[in-house]
Amino acid sequence: SLAILSVSRSIFTQIKNKLIKKHVWQHSLLTALACQQICIAMGEKELSEEAFVAGLLHDIGKVLLFYNNPNGYIKILGYALEKPCACAEAEQKFLKIDHYDVGKQTIWEWKLPVYFENYTAICLEQVLPDQTQDKVLHFLAIANSLIKDAGFGASPSDLPCSKEKLMRMGAGEKLIAHLLEESFMQRLVQNEIYRLCV
Numbered sequence: 194s195l196a197i198l199s200v201s202r203s204i205f206t207q208i209k210n211k212l213i214k215k216h217v218w219q220h221s222l223l224t225a226l227a228c229q230q231i232c233i234a235m236g237e238k239e240l241s242e243e244a245f246v247a248g249l250l251h252d253i254g255k256v257l258l259f260y261n262n263p264n265g266y267i268k269i270l271g272y273a274l275e276k277p278c279a280c281a282e283a284e285q286k287f288l289k290i291d292h293y294d295v296g297k298q299t300i301w302e303w304k305l306p307v308y309f310e311n312y313t314a315i316c317l318e319q320v321l322p323d324q325t326q327d328k329v330l331h332f333l334a335i336a337n338s339l340i341k342d343a344g345f346g347a348s349p350s351d352l353p354c355s356k357e358k359l360m361r362m363g364a365g366e367k368l369i370a371h372l373l374e375e376s377f378m379q380r381l382v383q384n385e386i387y388r389l390c391v
Contacts, residue, residue, distance in 0.1 A: 220346035227336035254292025
């Protein structure tokens with residue numbers, strides 16, 4: 194996780210575009226931290242390291258698409274936020290490829306464990322019930338939704354809408370209450386790793 198965090202940070206410290214920093218870098222970092230905290234809250238501390246890495250990597254395809262086409266990807270992200278539509282939809286429209294394809298290829302190229310494709314090559318908003326058997330994937334989908342609804346990676350959503358999405362993803366009422374407390378997000382943005390990296 195430190196190696197991946199270090200590489201990601203080195204890429205993003207060079208980026209000046211606020212849209213990319215907020216909706217890709219800060220989104221990935223906050224998703225990683227939230228996923229890690231969800232593991233701990235659910236009594237799965239032994240999965241927290243993998244959960245953190247999954248959160249950092251889940252949008253690696255966006256990072257690489259931006260890295261290889263900065264101006265084009267800024268337009269794609271702007272289009273996705275303005276419409277609003279899924280980033281993958283905007284990427285397909287303009288590039289004929291999406292960050293899921295790039296993420297899957299990255300896992301293969303970097304020789305990471307094959308199961309990491311589950312975190313990079315899938316739409317986390319459409320995780321199927323049978324896929325929730327993978328606890329890290331389930332927690333990642335919940336964390337991703339939570340962070341997007343907070344306005345990092347998508348336009349912010351109101352509390353009832355966020356709660357409904359989390360319920361659809363199979364989060365229990367106790368977990369939802371914990372995640373939607375204002376103090377949960379405050380702890381994430383005050384986390385030492387987050388502050389160091391942004």
